Amino acid sequence: MHFQGSKTWRPSHKKDLSGSAKHLIIALFVSLFLVSCLDKGSSQVHKSSRLLMGTFVEVSVVGNDQEAKKAASEVFDELKRIEMLTSFHGDSELAKINANAGKGPVKTDPELLKIIDEALRVARETHGAFDPTVGPIAKLWGFSGEGESRLPSDSEIQETLPLVGWDKVKIDHEAGTVELPQAGMALDLGAIGKGYALNGTAELLAKAGIRSALVNIGGDILALGEKSPGKPWVIGVEDPRNSRAIVAVVSLKDKIIITSGDYERFFEKDGKRYHHILNPRTGYPADKLRSATVVGPVGSTLQPSGTAAFVLGVDQGRKYIESLKDAYGLLIDSEGNNHFTAGAESIFQLK
Ligand code: ADP
Ligand code: MG
Numbered sequence: 001m002h003f004q005g006s007k008t009w010r011p012s013h014k015k016d017l018s019g020s021a022k023h024l025i026i027a028l029f030v031s032l033f034l035v036s037c038l039d040k041g042s043s044q045v046h047k048s049s050r051l052l053m054g055t056f057v058e059v060s061v062v063g064n065d066q067e068a069k070k071a072a073s074e075v076f077d078e079l080k081r082i083e084m085l086t087s088f089h090g091d092s093e094l095a096k097i098n099a100n101a102g103k104g105p106v107k108t109d110p111e112l113l114k115i116i117d118e119a120l121r122v123a124r125e126t127h128g129a130f131d132p133t134v135g136p137i138a139k140l141w142g143f144s145g146e147g148e149s150r151l152p153s154d155s156e157i158q159e160t161l162p163l164v165g166w167d168k169v170k171i172d173h174e175a176g177t178v179e180l181p182q183a184g185m186a187l188d189l190g191a192i193g194k195g196y197a198l199n200g201t202a203e204l205l206a207k208a209g210i211r212s213a214l215v216n217i218g219g220d221i222l223a224l225g226e227k228s229p230g231k232p233w234v235i236g237v238e239d240p241r242n243s244r245a246i247v248a249v250v251s252l253k254d255k256i257i258i259t260s261g262d263y264e265r266f267f268e269k270d271g272k273r274y275h276h277i278l279n280p281r282t283g284y285p286a287d288k289l290r291s292a293t294v295v296g297p298v299g300s301t302l303q304p305s306g307t308a309a310f311v312l313g314v315d316q317g318r319k320y321i322e323s324l325k326d327a328y329g330l331l332i333d334s335e336g337n338n339h340f341t342a343g344a345e346s347i348f349q350l351k
Pocket of ligand 2: 191194220258259260303306
């Protein structure tokens with residue numbers, strides 16, 4: 001009954017705002033029932049959206065008109081602030097580090113330094129399956145957000161690969177500097193920035209006294225509180241090969257859910273799919289999975305685990321997600337089979 005009259009929310013311009021594919025990763029059910037069952041007459045779901053962090057962002061806040069609008073606007077400001085630190089393009093703080101590759105250490109904003117530290121930690125833990133220095137390769141494929149995607153020649157890839165390597169990055173914590181020692185190196189925080197921003201958003205909403213909200217940054221979602229008392233937020237995990245189908249649903253309360261998939265940003269050539277999650281060792285798109293979805297607690301570094309698992313494949317990806325506290329994953333392999341991490345069967349309800 002609760003889904004009758006519900007709306008299936010599908011951000012049709014998910015992710016790929018500049019490339020060719022406009023696919024989405026997560027379908028989100030927002031029950032209209034919610035509005036009618038909220039007891040305080042003044043409380044309802046306020047939705048607003050913006051294009052930020054290279055994707056479509058929707059913020060849904062439950063509260064009275066004034067507080068909800070104010071909270072949403074603070075969320076957008078926060079995302080903008082993180083974008084100005086982490087964006088691969090424009091005049092972000094990250095772009096300054098990349099522009100100085102091969103020229104020496106760069107004094108870095110302490111928060112950006114913290115994000116880079118986190119990214120390098122995940123790179124170390126995943127033996128480089130997740131690697132924030134994949135920037136030059138992402139650029140080569142045109143997956144870095146500007147321009148058209150294209151299939152580079154193998155020699156271009158081989159020439160570029162020596163610029164990739166998380167262990168080359170030099171960080172001086174005392175001096176507060178980051179150094180990319182080779183000209184042409186570039187950090188790409190596309191697989192950590194949104195997750196980091198979601199955690200900041202959760203803190204901000206809590207401070208603003210908001211108990212119930214959804215923040216969706218291009219399919220990576222913070223579910224704060226419940227949509228109404230006793231009713232958690234329900235999120236659908238999309239079938240990677242059918243944007244109209246849901247593979248599983250997840251009920252969430254104070255959780256973050258992220259997905260890395262091969263259907264978000266891709267192109268096809270001669271019947272082969274080329275997408276934006278790259279194997280840093282080979283320089284080619286990782287091909288073991290179609291998607292990796294991870295649910296976990298607010299405040300943890302969750303987003304990179306989806307990317308890492310995507311590159312690692314079922315066995316190692318599962319192990320990595322299981323090594324994270326209270327994290328649960330659903331991995332869909334290249335044949336379309338579902339694989340759960342330990343305990344995830346009770347989190348993801350298969351459809
Ligand atoms: P999305 O950002 O579409 O949700 P991810 O979270 O997996 O997907 O991040 C993918 C982005 O991360 C790519 O667009 C690229 O910027 C970067 N990236 C691609 N491959 C890797 C990798 N192996 N390690 C770290 N970052 C990567
Ligand atoms: Mg992601």
